[in-house]
Amino acid sequence: MENDGASCSGAVESKAGFVLGNVAEVVEKILTFVPTKSVFRSARVCRLWRNCARRVLRTRQKMSWISASGSSRYEEHILLRNMEEALENVFLLPQTVLLMMDNENFTGHHSSFRHKKAKRCQSEDEVDVMDRLRRLLPGNCEILCVITPGIVLSPSPTACLIPQEFMEGEAGFSLLFPAMEGVHIRPFHFCKKSLSDSALEKAGLAGNPDLKVVLLFGYDAYKTGAARFLNQLLEPLGRNNVLIAGGHVERVFPQKRDCCSPGSFGVVGLTLSGPKIQGASVLLDQDVSMPAAAEVTIRRLKAANIPESNTVGFMFACVARGHNHYNGQHNVEADTFHKLFPGVPLFGFFGNGEIGCDRIVKENYTLSQTDANGLQHGYTTVMSLVHLG
Known part of the structure; x- marks a missing residue:
């Protein structure tokens, strides 16, 4: 037997x-x-x-993400620590990655990890972060890392999608974009030395009839000449049928930064082009300070009739908003977005100025027109939807 x-x-x-x-x-x-x-x-x-x-x-052409919050016991940010394990379990091959982390670990002009006794210079932090990311991600992956005062994120895809606003403590996320049919995502980085017509065209920001969405983040915007520089970029974009959303952040770690002189201002971002992409946004202005008013404004995104599958929400808010703006009530705008779009993850930041406007899709997919000055705000929130097909 x-x-x-x-x-x-x-x-x-x-x-x-x-x-x-x-x-x-x-x-x-x-x-x-x-x-x-x-x-x-x-x-x-x-x-x-x-x-x-x-x-x-x-077949793996849908965006995914990795989120983290809490307090890391290690020298590096909690997001970087969590990515090492989480990337073993993702169901896509990242081609472009957008990361956003709070500046809890990057404080002052001589940024340092708070667990270290000796302060380290800004360039050392940047090298450490980018080297770490290059080791974690595929070699041909485009990486854009943004450091901001506060973070808005949705938990991991396997958990609930209820987004959270973090104005204190460690938090961060990485959006993982694979190669997608009919969708072309390109990162860009401009400083005063590199902004030119040919550079704009190469980045897909000019002469690109398929351009649908531009995510744009300015850094060192308080410096002399930064406003004029940003207008050079926003003026032609504002005349196009393109959704623009973003804001001003503390620091950026672009994949290549050899064009910048130390302390130079500039912008980084992503262009999203392709026939399958749709986008719309609304602006919550300074007067919107009650939950009911926030819902009325965000509900207008429903009028865009954008499909909610393979769609991501972006929230770029002033650091003066959050619970401080809503009489101590936390998570108002993120909760309102989730109430109206329960199946759509939400990501973004609390920053030092917002870029965007009301742009709701009409029947013939024409976005409302604006100019460069109408794209820059303070004490507001830009709430956007981007559908990736």
Whole structure:
């Protein structure tokens, strides 16, 4: 009887091995349940598995994200620590990554990690962060990292989507964009040395009829000449049928920054182009200081009729808003967005000035017109929807 059992077990293993080595449909179905990093490892088994892995990876075209909040016991920011483990379990291959972290770990002009005894210079922090990200992410991945006073994020995709506003403590998120059919995402970075017509065209900000959304973040905007510089960029964009959203932040870590002189002002951001992209935004001005008024304004995004699948919300608010603006009531704007769009994750920041305006899609997909001055605000919130097809 024991020999019969061993023989039966061997037969089953033999049949299973035959199926896994010869039936592509079965292998492909199994790989759909496997995180992307494990799919890459599986692709080394044999030619059949490699071909199945390639087909599975081509289907993973929806954005994902990693979020973190709390207090890190380590020298680095809690988001960077959490990404190391979380990236093992994502179901996409990131092509472009947008990270936002609070400035809790990056304080003062001589930024330092608060757990370290010796202060380190700003460039050292930047090198550490970008080197860490390059080790975590694929080598050809475009990385844009933004440091802000406060963070708005939704928990991880496997948890509930109730967004949270963090004006204190460590918090951050990374939006992971894979290669998507009909969607082209390009990062850009301009300082006063690099802004030119040819550079704008190369970034997809000029001469690009498919441009639909521009996420734009200015840094060192208080310095002389920064306002004029930003207008050079916003004026042509404001005349186009393009959604513009963003604001002014504390610091940025672009992937390449050799064009900037120390202390130079500039802008970074992402252009989103393609026939499948849709976007709309509303502006909560300074007078909107009650939850009911916030809901009335954000509800206008419903008029855009943007599909809520594969869609992300962005909230760029003044650091003077949040619970300070709503008589001590926390999470007002994020909760209102979730009430109206329960299936859409929300991300953003509390910053030093907002960029955007009311742009609601009309029947022929024409956005409301504006000018450069009408795109820059203070004490407001820009709330946007971006659909990725």
